[in-house]
Amino acid sequence: MSSERKEILKHAKRILIKIGSGVLTGENGLDLAIIENIVDEIAAFTKQGYQFVVVSSGAIASGRHRMGFKHKLQSLPEKQAAAAIGQGRLMRVYSNSFGKHELIVAQMLLTMSDLTERTRFLNTRNTLNMLLEWGVIPIINENDTVAVEEIKFGDNDNLASMMANIMEANILINLTNTDGLYDGNPKDKKKSKLIPLVKDITDDIEKAASSVADPVGMGGMKSKVIAARKVTAFGIPFIIVPGKKKGILHEVFSGENVGTLFLPMEEHLKSKKHWIAFTLRSRGKLYIDDGARSAITQQGKSLLPGGVLAVEGDFSVGDPVTCLDASGQVFAKGLVNYSSRDIDRIKGLKTAKIKQVLGSHPYDEIIHRDNMAVSKDNGK
């Protein structure tokens, strides 16, 4: 047992498990035996005092099998309709399997827009916490029947990474249909090796992940590594393990060297900043001069009008906006105190001039430090 694993698992009691379609479904739709195995394990650990939230895919795949379609569904209406068929079945299977252990399940279907609005984000968190307090197992999925491109998580790796933040999970366990992250294509067994521990998500790690797609689910390894980046940025460890393996959770919790463990980043973002950085979609851009950039990145200062070189986009007060340096490198994202129109009028000016130009001076800062996430690659 490596010391890192031991340390992480010692404190892990609030667990988020993401189960991919590739694990849950087989030739004949939902694989009841696999689901039963996973549920048995979750139930056993729940009885020992662990709290679990499950992010489960499988609605679309299950609906597709139920309809007898052999082909992969392409269009959005097809996927939405298949999810409407499959989601109910998926929940029935979970409900029956957990019911055997006298555990109650709850369904939570979300879209991205439920999390980008702060009040809904907080309500989602309240519901989740209440369910956990009641000893119920929340089963979460994207609300595929209504989700369109604009408001989609896209894949459940992304959805799970956001839930990890909301529930303040101690670890996110990603059950997949591979053994973990390989340094090449895992199908090429001779040449590629499993990476057991990732301390830092380097370009090489991203490259290793980019080649392998998931034939059943939506994510593939690339989206798992993107999710790992978000989750570890919040200070939460992330582990990718083979979900079909019997006793896999037992192996994880006894610290065995299974799968790929991504260690949490040492300097991690607080919940609100993580939400700004990773949940919100940027509505525009502010180009910032070098002086203001280093005041923000080195000295923890807020962004003042004097540091703004140019404004791009049409955004309102409170919108999330990306900050870039003069060369176009993104270094921060934050919620603005002024609209794009007003920033354009006060950019480059001393704070004392705001009132003179705009007629009022509600804030000194364009973005207050408390509403800004700073990191070299957070602002997508």
Ligand code: GLU
């Ligand atoms: N939400 C989708 C489903 O339940 C799956 C998304 C994914 O595979 O990441 O079918």
